[in-house]
Amino acid sequence: MLNKVEIKNFGPLQHIKWQKMGKINLVIGANGTGKTFLLKSLYSSMKSVEEYKRGDDQRSAAEILAEKLYWTFQPEKIGDLVSKGADSPLSCKITVNDCSFSYGFGKDTVKSISSLESHVPPRVSNSIFLPAKEILSLHHIILKSREQDKLFGFDDTYLDLARALRQSPKGGKNYSEFAKSRQSLEEILEGKVEFDEYSGRWLFKKGNQKFPIGVTAEGVKKIAILDTLLGNRYLDPDSIIFIDEPESALHPAAISKFMDIIAMLADRGIQFFMASHSYFVVKKLFLIAQENNLSIPVISACDNGWETMDLRDGMPDNPIINESIRLYKEEVELALR
Amino acid sequence: MNMPIIESGMSFGPFIDGHCFYIEKSVTYKKIEKNVQMAEFILLRYKTGKPPTVWVIEAKSSSPHPDTFPGFDEFICEIKEKLNNALVLGVAACLNRHSTAHNELSEQFKTLDLSIVDFKLILVIKGHKAEWLPPLQDALTKVLHPTVKTWALSALSVMVMNDDIARSYGLMS
Numbered sequence: 001m002l003n004k005v006e007i008k009n010f011g012p013l014q015h016i017k018w019q020k021m022g023k024i025n026l027v028i029g030a031n032g033t034g035k036t037f038l039l040k041s042l043y044s045s046m047k048s049v050e051e052y053k054r055g056d057d058q059r060s061a062a063e064i065l066a067e068k069l070y071w072t073f074q075p076e077k078i079g080d081l082v083s084k085g086a087d088s089p090l091s092c093k094i095t096v097n098d099c100s101f102s103y104g105f106g107k108d109t110v111k112s113i114s115s116l117e118s119h120v121p122p123r124v125s126n127s128i129f130l131p132a133k134e135i136l137s138l139h140h141i142i143l144k145s146r147e148q149d150k151l152f153g154f155d156d157t158y159l160d161l162a163r164a165l166r167q168s169p170k171g172g173k174n175y176s177e178f179a180k181s182r183q184s185l186e187e188i189l190e191g192k193v194e195f196d197e198y199s200g201r202w203l204f205k206k207g208n209q210k211f212p213i214g215v216t217a218e219g220v221k222k223i224a225i226l227d228t229l230l231g232n233r234y235l236d237p238d239s240i241i242f243i244d245e246p247e248s249a250l251h252p253a254a255i256s257k258f259m260d261i262i263a264m265l266a267d268r269g270i271q272f273f274m275a276s277h278s279y280f281v282v283k284k285l286f287l288i289a290q291e292n293n294l295s296i297p298v299i300s301a302c303d304n305g306w307e308t309m310d311l312r313d314g315m316p317d318n319p320i321i322n323e324s325i326r327l328y329k330e331e332v333e334l335a336l337r
Numbered sequence: 338m339n340m341p342i343i344e345s346g347m348s349f350g351p352f353i354d355g356h357c358f359y360i361e362k363s364v365t366y367k368k369i370e371k372n373v374q375m376a377e378f379i380l381l382r383y384k385t386g387k388p389p390t391v392w393v394i395e396a397k398s399s400s401p402h403p404d405t406f407p408g409f410d411e412f413i414c415e416i417k418e419k420l421n422n423a424l425v426l427g428v429a430a431c432l433n434r435h436s437t438a439h440n441e442l443s444e445q446f447k448t449l450d451l452s453i454v455d456f457k458l459i460l461v462i463k464g465h466k467a468e469w470l471p472p473l474q475d476a477l478t479k480v481l482h483p484t485v486k487t488w489a490l491s492a493l494s495v496m497v498m499n500d501d502i503a504r505s506y507g508l509m510s
Contacts, residue, residue, distance in 0.1 A: 283471075312492070328469060328473065329409045
């Protein structure tokens with residue numbers, strides 16, 4: 001589990017210090033504040049930790065990280081990730097299960113990270129990043145673009161996810177919370193998504209009918225991704241899931257159910273980081289925090305940088321809530337004048 | 338049972354004797370009412386296995402209306418003031434800081450353990466559309482943040498409801 005992070009001069013993130021992370025963590029803020037960037041920076045570090053010494057991989061941790069940063073953020077050189085105008089190097093320090101992993105580099109760095117220190121033991125679990133858009137309908141295009149053509153466009157969050165989905169479903173007994181979550185996910189889907197080995201395409205199966213994934217609703221495909229990763233055992237209770245805009249393409253009622261499923265999976269051990277603009281996500285997580293007396297740390301981009309708080313202590317004072325109030329005022333004004 | 342309380346076109350109660358302190362009509366408040374706005378009444382609620390809860394109730398016959406209220410922010414500010422004052426006066430009365438309170442408060446209020454009691458600050462608006470309630474609750478929660486924090490209240494202490502919801506929670510018969 002990721003315990004804390006401190007980042008300096010990393011793209012739009014001039015300084016972030018998030019000291020108390022929980023099983024479910026929320027990142028909120030206006031467009032362009034660096035929410036997705038923060039998730040991707042955490043993801044890059046975690047994947048580097050996970051890929052290091054896995055199987056017969058001979059690469060050093062610095063090589064893995066440099067590659068991960070290059071293909072995740074896709075700059076010309078990784079030194080371009082250093083905040084523009086920063087007078088000191090980029091630095092990132094995370095703590096995983098109370099063991100630290102830190103690195104830093106300057107703006108002239110091309111691909112060799114000289115400063116990296118890791119005390120995190122090798123991990124067998126997999127972390128995953130779920131982008132705001134679904135990828136099932138682009139699955140084969142992503143794999144071709146990255147694995148064959150080696151092109152920028154789809155970053156590593158997409159490639160890793162496409163590869164994770166490629167793993168075949170496994171039979172046998174799954175973790176009971178995972179099985180229960182899959183059941184709830186499939187209730188939202190009103191069906192299930194399957195990979196058809198014969199055609200090499202994803203299909204949506206509802207009752208006895210099968211539909212091409214292309215004509216399936218965006219929200220269905222998005223939910224199906226998590227269902228598939230739980231079914232093929234890519235995820236285990238020590239996994240970390242990063243979700244960018246969990247609300248995208250989902251109906252508010254589905255958002256609430258999705259958050260309940262996340263709470264169930266978090267209770268089993270999976271850690272979540274979500275970046276959201278949605279009132280419904282924030283409100284539902286607030287209620288989950290209250291109902292279960294659960295700490296749900298929030299980091300919020302504000303005028304003076306980043307502020308941390310906990311949904312267990314109340315709703316955050318932020319533009320999402322303020323806009324909801326403003327719209328209410330506007331509606332009352334229109335309705336009653 | 339007490340007589341029902343008629344406020345803002347709604348009939349609250351009747352409540353069990355000793356469980357309701359009609360603070361707005363109390364002698365204790367009448368003595369200090371100049372420039373002190375007050376919520377309607379304070380209600381004691383008991384649930385098995387939980388500490389007692391004190392609901393501070395403010396009632397409104399309508400939501401912010403350009404013709405009847407100066408504006409939304411002033412409306413919210415007024416409600417905050419009334420709920421806050423009722424909370425403070427209620428506790429001050431329980432602490433016997435007002436000489437008149439002894440004769441007005443029931444034994445249940447006088448013997449309340451104020452260190453463990455939970456408080457809810459509730460606005461009831463007659464006929465308010467259900468879909469308009471959440472943003473109003475968020476706005477009120479925001480302005481009452483200092484009260485919630487200084488009194489160490491729970492994060493779920495501020496509620497805005499319409500008469501239908503109030504009825505379902507036993508505030509009206």
